[in-house]
Amino acid sequence: GQQVMQIPQYQHVQEGEDFTTYCNSSTTLSNIQWYKQRPGGHPVFLIQLVKSGEVKKQKRLTFQFGEAKKNSSLHITATQTTDVGTYFCCGGSNYKLTFGKGTLLTVNP
Amino acid sequence: DAGVTQSPTHLIKTRGQQVTLRCSPKSGHDTVSWYQQALGQGPQFIFQYYEEEERQRGNFPDRFSGHQFPNYSSELNVNALLLGDSALYLCASSSGTLNYGYTFGSGTRLTVV
Known part of the structure; x- marks a missing residue:
């Protein structure tokens, strides 16, 4: 079955x-979705990408x-403490999401 | 506009018992999916309900079953609970288009002792 892998597993950065x-x-994915899950929270939809080479x-x-x-990336410029959380990419369909294990981002103020 | 509502928020059960979790989808959504999220892991797809039928199922045993009602709300039932069933159970609702993704509820934290 489809497997989605994310790296790194953890990332700690200084604010900024x-x-x-x-x-x-x-x-090959028909589309990819990104979700953010704050500590103790639930996944929140960020975006869906559908087209080859798409940038949003x-x-x-x-x-x-x-x-x-078959691959995707999320880049955050000048991180803020509000960016803390786990970012998941998912292979999406109308029927199910296949989640990666996520990348936990922590930000030191 | 209400989001996805799940109940209860927390639950403690004993091995071998049965549990029922409930979900009300976001207004305007007709599809409900259930996910299991173990600590430190990504959510794993259990199944999806649409038009009161199970439309797709993940790699979960038959101990996991569900139901969708005419008002689109849904239940997840787990029989013969195992310690390994301890997890956060998330309900996600969606409509025909995925442009706005799935809307997740806050989840039910199930602990099996």
Whole structure:
């Protein structure tokens, strides 16, 4: 079955530093979704990427979908303490999400 | 506009017992999915309900069953509880388009002792 892998597993940064998490799928994805889960919270939808090579920005967050539609990345510019949480990439479909293990981001103020 | 509502928020059960978790989807959503999230792991897909039928199922044993009601709310039932069933159970609702992703509830924290 489809497997989604994320690296790194953990990332600790100083506030103001940039952060990137990478996602790789064992199979070609029809789309990829990104979610953020704050400590003690639940996943919250960030974005969906559908097209090969697609790049989307949300303020300080930049999402990319690879040309082969098997990998993706999330880059945060100038992290803030509010960015703390686990970022999950998911292979998405109308029927299910296949989550990676996530990248836990901690930010030192 | 209410989001996804799950009950109860916390539950402690004994091995071998049965449990029922409940979920009300976000207004306007007709599809409900259930996920199990162990500590430090990503959520794992259990199953999805649409039009009161189980549409897709993940790699979970038959001890896990569900139901969807005409008002789109859903229940997750787990029989013969094992210690390994201790986890956060998340309900996610969606509509026909995934442009806005899945909306997750706050979850039910199940502890099996």
